[in-house]
Amino acid sequence: MTMNDGGKLRVIDLSMGWAGPLVGSMLAEMGAEVIKVEDTRRYDWWRGSLSMGPPELQPHERSGVFNGVNRGKLDLTLNLAHPRGVAVLKRLVASADVLIENYSPDVMDRFGLAYPALAESNPGLVMISMPSYGAEGPERDARGYGNTVEAMAGVTGLCRYHDDDQPYTLSNALGDPIGGLNGMFAVMVALHERERTGRGQWVELAQVEAATPLMAEALIGYQLSGNLPVPPGNRHPDHAPHGLYRCAGDDNWIAVAADTEEQWRSLLAVLGLERLADDPRFSSAEARKGNEDALDEELSQVFLGLEAEEIARRLTQAGVFAGQVNSAPLVIADAQVQARGFFIPIDREVVGTHLYPGPVARFSGTPLSSDRPAPLLGEHNSQVLRDILGFSEDEIGSLEREGVIGTSPRT
């Protein structure tokens, strides 16, 4: 049984990249009918962001990230520079519950798809717009991606080693999924309100405003103390040890921290370093923090000869904070991740079978499902036009001849 048995929700997803498409795929996990609309000339740029190659290899179908966040969707191509393309889209939206878009502000207006016009024929429509910095304000037209969004929220400025000034970009463009998760929450809230009032609405979600709450501690700390936060890197402002240590093998690392006296003693026992218990440099929490460089030096020498996964397990069992610093393959191989079956195999045309992350929330009554592959470009043109909009084969043929729909990228 799916959460939305019978797929009662219809969602039109005009968005590209990660943040917007994540909203569509989370609604698809609930069983909604999600129709992704792409232009064959300006298809979702995430199809190409990490894949390059000759056209005969269909590089636009070989993007792991695109195929990851567009699972469970139907794909319709429409030339939105063509009046017939816009007309088809308007008909689709007239029957939809949710419309997702993350164009620059004003683009929807230019298509004649501003919310007031759409709501006239479909007052129950929930439309979400997800600009980088907002539909209003001096930076409304500035370009942003996940990385720039998280930087403007103050994240990047705090991502530094404890002993160096150089800031680093997070590994995962976190601004994107944070925008997407907030977008999904906003859509669910608007649908809940619709259930009570019968009316849809336009919701704006500026991605930078979704990322900023994650910085609340630093933003408020600055106001309370008047001091800018000092980036601690891998260290902790109060506790030591708290760091990453190289283990045996090629670029294997372990994360270890001992906050309490008990954890400290357990750490020494597991590592066979009991001699340090009486070392005056490390005899109290304050002393350990004060002599952190020396402490790290002692620990580094020991970890270098140890196997990361095994020592992490032993330390964890002893109650010490410890875990392997997982690279991508190790994330998938992580024992807990495996035991819960978080990754699921999905076979997709062109690329074959790979593992993809499953739904995060696990419902006892109505489980989510994300085991359908991402669509090929224009894969469901006929299905959407014929079965949902009632177009005849002749009409579909003429749309194809006029270049309104298509299944391969055009330049």
Add this chain to the structure above:
Amino acid sequence: MRYTSLGDVRVVDLTSRIAGPYATKLLAEVGAEVIKIEPPWGEAGRRRGPWRDDADATSYRDRGGLFAFLNTDKFGVTLNLRHERGREILLDLLGEADLLVENFAPGTLAKFGLAPANLLERFPRLSVVSISNFGQDGPDRNTLVNDLVLFARGGWTYPVGEPSREPLSPPGSLGQYVGGLFGAIAAMQALFARSFTLGRGQHVDVSLLESVISTMIYETVAFQYTGEYRRRIGKRYTLGPFMIVTLPCADGYAGLHCVTDKQFESLCDMIGRPELVADERFRTGLDRMVNNDALLAIIEPFFLAHGRAFLYAEGRKRAIPMAPIPSVAEVLEWNQLGERKYFETINDPVLGEIRIPGAPLRLSSHRPAPTTPAPQLGEHNREVLVERLGLDPAEIARLHEVGTI
């Protein structure tokens, strides 16, 4: 700011620290009635900073700045769940609730005789959202974790930093917020399923580790396609057909996010080297990937010679995504957020006036009301227990005496 969309939703909140309170904050922000239940000595999140600089240890230490942010718009009630009467009162509250959100260690509710399965049976309309470090089952379900270890296991840490030194963990408690978001979405989905398909509540299990991993799709899926996974490459995000990098400039650092051919052309124009567009080393994305080091060496001096404001303005003119990597002080003063009235000033009863991040979503159906500060310990005991549940005020005094509230 507080909307009213969830005005018909009642939430009993047993959460503490960050992930759980953030989930229920999101629900409160859109109008749900959230009753935050704490033990009489307060939840652990109260005793985490940041503190006001002049804070006198005894008067301020049950109200850190993050607690004051994460618990706005909630009612505060104290209940000792180790006392039978405490549990009885909780059950009375659950009888009227749509959602129970909790982030105890797995199995804790069952130890109190409050196992989710039993609660669902007793209260068919109730859904229980459980947020935990590793999920309700699996070999690590009872394992302790901190942010350093959570991010490391989730894959966030490995690809960041200098190749010659240790990887760099992300700052703050970012992953806790990701888990909170998944919890809040799950709460909405449970309400949705109750209305449209299931007709009753259910239990939802959200793991922080899986929340963190779900944001690593770049790595976990992409690496299977190519066989290559990202390793540390210094200030660049990764080696690719683009230039995503944080560069030192005259007065700090600037983030450059040059991805498309068009953005590359604009970048060449910006640094006064338009001839580079035709340079065979940089003609295609693939060329720019192969000769990334050479390209970086050309760009770096230009950035170093100019200030952040200049670089950002010149980039913006040419539609190149850039960031004048701001400090948190600069985030607070950023025009864009200022004109959008994003930060809201609240008058916290202990911390005084503070500006807090506002609601990310902006609903057009109605105007939001001002935010109510986080509750003091047990602030709404009387309002909730006497006026709502009808307890005798004399019993409240007695419960206070024996430490139940």
